[in-house]
Amino acid sequence: MMHLTNEQLIDYMHGELNPQQDAAVFEHMESCEACRAEYDAELSVTELLRAYAREDERELPSTVKAAIWSQVRSARPPVWSRITEWIRPAVAVPVAAAIALAAYFGTSYLGPQGVPSIEAGYYLQDHQALNGTIPFNDHSGTPADLMNASPVDNQQAAVVVPPVEYTADVSP
Amino acid sequence: MFRRSAAVLVTALLSSALIAAAPPADPTALLRDAVAAYSTYSYSGQVQNTDFGTNHTEAVLFRIEHRAPDMTRRWYLAPEPLFGDSIISHGDASYDIDQHNHRIIFTKDDALDDQVAEDDNFGLLLHNYRATMGPDEDVAGRSALTVLLVNKYTGQTTMRISLDKQTKLVLQKERYSPSGAVAEQMRFEQISYTKAFPAALFSVPSAGYTTIQGTFHGLPSNDLRAVVKTAGFEARGPQYLPDGFLPIAGDVSDIKGTRTLHLLYSDGLRSVSLFQNARGAPLDASHYTVRPAKVGPHDAKYLEDGSMTLVAWAADGLHFELVGELSREEMLHIAASVAP
Numbered sequence: 001m002m003h004l005t006n007e008q009l010i011d012y013m014h015g016e017l018n019p020q021q022d023a024a025v026f027e028h029m030e031s032c033e034a035c036r037a038e039y040d041a042e043l044s045v046t047e048l049l050r051a052y053a054r055e056d057e058r059e060l061p062s063t064v065k066a067a068i069w070s071q072v073r074s075a076r077p078p079v080w081s082r083i084t085e086w087i088r089p090a091v092a093v094p095v096a097a098a099i100a101l102a103a104y105f106g107t108s109y110l111g112p113q114g115v116p117s118i119e120a121g122y123y124l125q126d127h128q129a130l131n132g133t134i135p136f137n138d139h140s141g142t143p144a145d146l147m148n149a150s151p152v153d154n155q156q157a158a159v160v161v162p163p164v165e166y167t168a169d170v171s172p
Numbered sequence: 173m174f175r176r177s178a179a180v181l182v183t184a185l186l187s188s189a190l191i192a193a194a195p196p197a198d199p200t201a202l203l204r205d206a207v208a209a210y211s212t213y214s215y216s217g218q219v220q221n222t223d224f225g226t227n228h229t230e231a232v233l234f235r236i237e238h239r240a241p242d243m244t245r246r247w248y249l250a251p252e253p254l255f256g257d258s259i260i261s262h263g264d265a266s267y268d269i270d271q272h273n274h275r276i277i278f279t280k281d282d283a284l285d286d287q288v289a290e291d292d293n294f295g296l297l298l299h300n301y302r303a304t305m306g307p308d309e310d311v312a313g314r315s316a317l318t319v320l321l322v323n324k325y326t327g328q329t330t331m332r333i334s335l336d337k338q339t340k341l342v343l344q345k346e347r348y349s350p351s352g353a354v355a356e357q358m359r360f361e362q363i364s365y366t367k368a369f370p371a372a373l374f375s376v377p378s379a380g381y382t383t384i385q386g387t388f389h390g391l392p393s394n395d396l397r398a399v400v401k402t403a404g405f406e407a408r409g410p411q412y413l414p415d416g417f418l419p420i421a422g423d424v425s426d427i428k429g430t431r432t433l434h435l436l437y438s439d440g441l442r443s444v445s446l447f448q449n450a451r452g453a454p455l456d457a458s459h460y461t462v463r464p465a466k467v468g469p470h471d472a473k474y475l476e477d478g479s480m481t482l483v484a485w486a487a488d489g490l491h492f493e494l495v496g497e498l499s500r501e502e503m504l505h506i507a508a509s510v511a512p
Contacts, residue, residue, distance in 0.1 A: 015426055018282075018391060019390050019391070019392065019393050019402075019422075019423040019425075020391065020393045020395070022402055022424065023393060023395065023398035023399055023401065023424075024398070026398075026401055026402045027398055027401060030401075115430060115451050115454070116429070116430075116453065117454045117455065117456035118427050118428060118430065118432075118454075118455065118456060119456045119457075120455055120456065120457040120459065120460055120475060120477075120482055120484075120493075121459060121477075122427060123445070123447055123482060123493045123495050124477050124480055124495055125387060126387070126389065126425075126434060126445070126447070126495075127436075127443070127445040127480070127495040129281045129283060129389040130283055130392050130421055130436045131438075131443050132281055132283040132286075133283055133286050133290045133292075134293050134297075134438055134441065134443055135203070135207055135290070135294050135297050135440065135441070136206075136207075136333060136342065136345060136441065137441075137443070142230050142251075142254075142478065143248075143254070143257075143259060144477075145270070145277045145386060146254055146270050147253060147254065
């Protein structure tokens, strides 16, 4: 029996395999104890590394902390911050109200266990995507991403290009 | 004089005999040619697409430039919020250029490259639908042949496709609901065949826009047993499906940390997707008008997006979303039959 490579196991762990590969690895591990053990070992190493990283983040060396605090204490507030200091209460109250509202409405989209909601548009788009191989099903209706103020963002949205002046001709 | 009249008569008789001897168009062969035409011909034109929902109708008008085999740009002219926006497609990659918000949404759909699945689904279409010729007509100034797709089980015409007589490109397409009303229509308002497109037309702007990674759809699997195994929970499936429907593809994806199983069922023309997750991720339908419904004893949400419908409900610790182009009654019937 062929065993899974370390790379396959790591990709599987991070959910980076395509569905077929993912299914194949899952199925293989169901019947192969050696690979399952290897996977569990990889998993525990990853967990250890994560725990170590968390620990590391928590404890900065005391000299570094002292240096940071010294910088903070000695820094004079910039002119603009002194000017805006007196309007702080006027800003703070509406900001606090906005945060409270955002928290209320934001969390109302969470499920009972705090599970994030999934936009209906995602299901509609995913249905159309899987439909791509059905003849005469090239749906050219309203593009939801362009119509809605925000795109369907159930996947991680990654900013790739910062906005700068656009020069090419894009007008119809 | 007599001789000339006789010659004209003979010519007319010969022509009519030739016309009578011309073999009738084979609708199945025409459909095959229509599927291939998109990757064969380059063209420029204007298209109107209308989705007739139960509660409202959505119409979209766009200019299209297509360079065979797979580069397309659509410029939206209407409705007003879309004016100036465009979509550039390079094969399975798509760039939605949002002129108003200076952003590009990049999406990828690997299924579009799956030739084997396309052939399988075309076979399924021919298995479940009878293709018959309709009357010839003119669409966008071009002579068109009409093919009707009649469901073999219900006897209803489900789709009417008008193909350019010369190129077999689909110039008009109407999908009918079970009541016989038009549910969706696509129609070229004008078209001209040309390859003379500047390369810049299909180039994606690289500056001035923020690029957002949209949804990436991997290649779905047709090994549904293996897909279901990776779901991580005891998946369920519909015990009832309309005649001719088969499970054809599936995948498992992580959406905001929720492992979601997606199974697609189709009869080769219509389709329905069943999504399920065990984490209890609720549906955010804030962009849609939601109506209450019942799936068996369970409360459900029902919404429409053009000709597509969605039913969402929860049962026995699982959350389900059913999406398709079927009627509300059909959708609720399928939903109520979902069982282990």
